[in-house]
Amino acid sequence: MSKTLKYSAVAAALGTLQAGPALAAWDLNLRVGVTELSREIYGLHMLILWICVAIAVAVFGVMVYSIVKFRRSAHPEPATFSHNTKAEIIWTIIPVVILVAMAIPAAETLVKIEDTRNSELTIKVTGYQWKWHYDYVGAGVNFFSTLDKESNAARQPNSGVAPEDVENYLLAVDNPLVVPVDTKVRVLLTAGDVLHAWWVPDFGMKKDAIPGFVNEIWFKADVPGTYRGQCAELCGRDHGFMPVVVEVRSKEDYAAWLAEKQAAASPAAAPAAAANVPATNLTIDGAIASVAKAE
Amino acid sequence: MAHAHSDQPGGKYYIPHGSPWPVIGSIALFITVGGAAMWLNHANIGPMVMSAGLIIVATMFAGWFGTVINESEGHYYNGQVDKSFRMGMMWFIFSEVMFFAAFFGALFYARQLSVPWLGGEGVKIFTNLLLWKDYETAWPTNGPAAVGGDFEVIPAFGLPAINTAILLTSGVTITIAHHALRAGNRTVLNIFQAATFLLGFLFVYLQATEYMEAYHELNLTLSSGIYGSTFFMLTGFHGLHVTIGAIMLLVIWLRCLKGHFTPQQHFAFEAVAWYWHFVDVVWLGLFIFVYWL
Amino acid sequence: MSSVHSVSAAAADHAHDHAHEDHGAPTGWRRWLFATNHKDIGTMYLLFSLIMFFIGGAMAMIIRAELFQPGLQLVDPGFFNMMTTVHALVMVFGAVMPATVGLANWMLPLQVGAPDMALPRMNNFSFWLLVAAFTLLILSLFVPGGGPAAGWTLYPPLVIQTGNSLPMAIFAIHLAGASSIMGSINIIVTIMNLRAPGMSLLKMPLFTWTWLITAYLLIAVMPVFAGAVTMVLTDHFFGTTFFSATGGGDPVLYQHVFWFFGHPEVYIMILPAFGIVSEIIPTFSRKPLFGYDAMVFATASIAFLSFIVWAHHMFTTGMPLAGEMFFMLSTMLIAVPTGVKVFNWTATMWRGSLTFEPPMLFSLSFLFLFTIGGFSGLMMSIAPVDFQYHDTYFIVAHFHYVLVPGAVFAIMAGVYYWLPKWTGHMYSMTLAKWHFWLSTIFVNILFFPQHFLGLAGMPRRIPDYATQFAEFNMISSIGAFGFGLSQLLFAYIIWACVRGGEKASDKVWDGADPHGLEWTVPSPAPHHTFDVPPVVK
């Protein structure tokens, strides 16, 4: 049957493409990721986590101590104090100091995240119910990306297919986004119908795709591989079924891939969804320059 | 029935007896909004159900307030009850202020953020470049897709200015009426209270003609983009409040004619006066931010 | 028949004269439908809230059952979204808020020495409007197109796609909002105008204080929520474009208006819980509350800050950098007054003489688990890291920690604390301790693994998930079923206590003595407790 054939072709293709680390079960922590920003975010996450753990050990320690030591059978005569100005001042000021210590690195990272200047490649991403549209601005390449057929078959109610038997169940697509390694990629996000959010955990980046507005994010992946994420804003019935898959390839592989795509795309067959994209790269460059000047 | 006459402290608290009106009111509001929902969903009986609900709501108000008026005129209430009513009314008005704040917030957001962004100002430059290239920031605006077609706006210094004068005058007349009530001058009270509610209804009438003009001649409608949306929601909810306020003024006037209220005790009068001033102040905000600037 | 009597005389009176206390109040069904008595209305609120807790809980069980393993087994994804949405609306507006209002109705007049709420008829109106609101909301599940399914936050443009239930849900919110506003006005007026002579503001019990501040919050933000959903309604039905770029509006505008309400809303749920815990810990530590003034001040600070942090729910919407910075820093600040509270509760226990009756057990559980929820909140306030956490199960874990072992446990603690005062009977301490241990253990099995799921990348509001999330989801679901079943015990304990049981003394708890006027009146408290204001020294 042609259907099965297609399925196995897709599966085989995905199998070969899967170079990135497999997602392990029993994962406990945030992923370190493969960009400078994702590693910085991971560092911040761990910093704050450990601060919280330290405070928790101290506070819970005192609570447990009180519960054990001052239970009535061990401590029948309660004290009567109800104020201690010195203690109260101390435990107001110490948290403030801790918070300031957290706020400084956090603010620094935030500024970096929002700085999309000097991007080398711009991709416009549009969310639809329930698929993504990718448009390599100025390069004449664009396509839709939807949940792969195998996952889609398995996810039907009582499909009889066990999710465990599907590779990358719900995290695989027909046409992944392909980008070059070590390249600052600017993603311009918008949506065609309702809110969506584009998220790849390994890039440390998530942003809403809003109809009628364009949001910007950037990433610069330094390890080739396949990175998987999901739509992260409730967008209706199939919100759970619009994954994001990004393939990071070496610069040469990327160039070859792009050339192939460009050759395949006859200008007449450009999908209607890309109709309102400006024709030339020039506009974008102009915009970049003006944004840079403004800052 | 536990009615008390003396003031706390020292005396007894006042506890009203049970009343059927709250439950009736809840059922009535349920029917009203249920009917409205049916109407919006194009069920034919919707308007009828909603009207039935509204009639019960009106009956409920009449019945409930009637009971309270009788108790008040029967001198059941003490100073503490009076104070409770006053505080209650003040916080109710505060909640109304916050209701309008939501719509004023929308207005300021559109004017300061979303419309400039769509026009390519500020941080969202690509919004304009990629999606709305021909759109330039402007106010008034019906947005980059020119929703609802071309429209004209109502100039501030025409009817709106006259309406401002009317409402401000009504604020003066109600104050004169209040002073008269406190001085025991019932004739002046009745005349100026009448003037107040007449000015109120005049305002509503003029506002209605303004809406007619907007819809029929200026093509300014609820669907004229964000300008039409904020314009009609703000002025519309304000108009609704003026209507309610004017009805309350009318009821108070009728009560004045019946000889209700004393120079010392006239909570209902003052509550309505506060409400009227609130409506007045909201209008000033509207006049400045919606019509003028 | 206005015999003037002192508090203790009222007690004696009560003993032989049951008819007297009713003051000719209606009996039978009229007693409830036409109620003006704060205790009757409080009881109705509490019962309503318990029913809603079970309805909302049943929906959560459907969610957890579908998420028990990957793949779609039980429900359609659209129905799943309805369950998520209505579960949250029912729990927030139908269970937690009415429960604290019920407690306020019962306890505020007892705590400030008032005979009743200041505006008793409006009090009844507040309650019955809530019934109308939730009848409408539940009915909306059954109309063509199904119930609301855009999440409890009702974000446009998605919410605009809702079927016939959209106006029903919106009107339900209007009615519930009106109910809350009237309830809050009543609470403020009662506290400000009906306090017994001698009870200055800074002598009020903390539960009264926290409710006073909560009521201000409610009056300030419920109308804003009403405005937000009204704009959704007109965008859908009347062609306005508040939330559509085509006309110059912005979907994100809705989020600003919603969260201006929504963030204070979460403190509306937690501040009364703080109040309850602040009553219970001193009683069972047999020691005065540590740092009373600081507690009051911290509550007020939290309430104030709650107005200027709303956009921490919107870090991923693409706000300008300055906005992200401001909302990150202001949100972090909330940890300071909240910390003051946690430290003060701990200091109250320090060198006390502690016993562990059910109210204290639930309060202690609250103390530990709320703090964990607070820490995860603090982690999310760090905007750059929130880009990773946002809309994942990490957040689901955060808010259930502050809401379930936070707000709900505090409410249960309050019920166990005051139940003997209401019914005049003690309940079974053994069963209540079982309820406590089962709840505390299962709630952690239920929600702790959700932190891991979120960090590993599982988005929220999905009916099906990638297989690497299977293990923790199964554990979480098992915890959920265990937690849910344990709540049947709660219902049984209350029912049994109303029916009968060992007679409760006036002060009920031997540590209760100096901690509030409510312990000076008989158990059960007479219908109109303070006919004449008691004098507070």
Ligand code: HEA
């Ligand atoms: C009762 C309800 C409640 C409470 C009390 C809180 C308390 C807090 N919340 Fe939470 N929150 C919710 C209910 C609540 N939240 C809900 C329902 C949502 C999701 C809504 C939705 O999207 O559906 C949410 C979401 C939410 C977000 C959005 C996440 C996102 O969507 O991306 C954020 C981000 O900042 C946040 C932060 C906080 C903070 C900083 C606190 C702070 O108040 C916590 C303060 C407490 C502590 C920090 C612990 C005790 C303090 C100490 C021991 C002192 C020392 C500590 C230090 C110095 C670190 N919350």
Ligand code: HEA
């Ligand atoms: C106060 C508020 C509150 C409370 C108390 C709860 C209580 C619970 N919540 Fe919920 N929840 C929210 C507020 C609350 N929640 C909010 C705001 C959201 C976000 C919604 C959104 O994304 O829009 C949410 C979302 C939410 C989700 C995420 C859904 C999603 O993203 O798709 C989940 C999933 O596990 C969940 C589970 C639970 C569970 C298991 C309980 C349990 O604690 C419930 C326990 C109670 C019972 C179970 C009822 C009593 C017992 C019976 C009825 C007996 C029968 C029992 C059995 C058959 C076992 N909740």
Ligand code: CUA
């Ligand atoms: Cu697209 Cu969720």
Ligand SMILES: [Cu+2]
């Ligand atoms: Cu918040």
